[in-house]
Amino acid sequence: MRVFLCTLIQMIMWCGYSIVLFLSHHDHSFYETILLFMFGYFNFLVAQRLHLNKSIALNMTLSLTIIYITGKALIG
Incomplete structure (x- = not known):
């Protein structure tokens, strides 16, 4: 049950990361990479x-x- 809850929370966090990337589409890829590591x-x-x-x-x-x-990468 804990693994399922953790998977669900992490999927929600990755959705949040997608929203942050959408809102800051003018940022350089370096900052997006740093943000990826922070979310990870x-x-x-x-x-x-x-x-x-x-x-x-x-x-x-x-x-x-x-x-x-x-x-x-597959979706675009």
């Missing part, structure tokens, strides 16, 4: 806050980040 780290902290094992939290965060980046 925050998602990792949320996973740890839900008392998940560090390795599970890291694997879940990395896999959802890769899924988000792949989906963003």
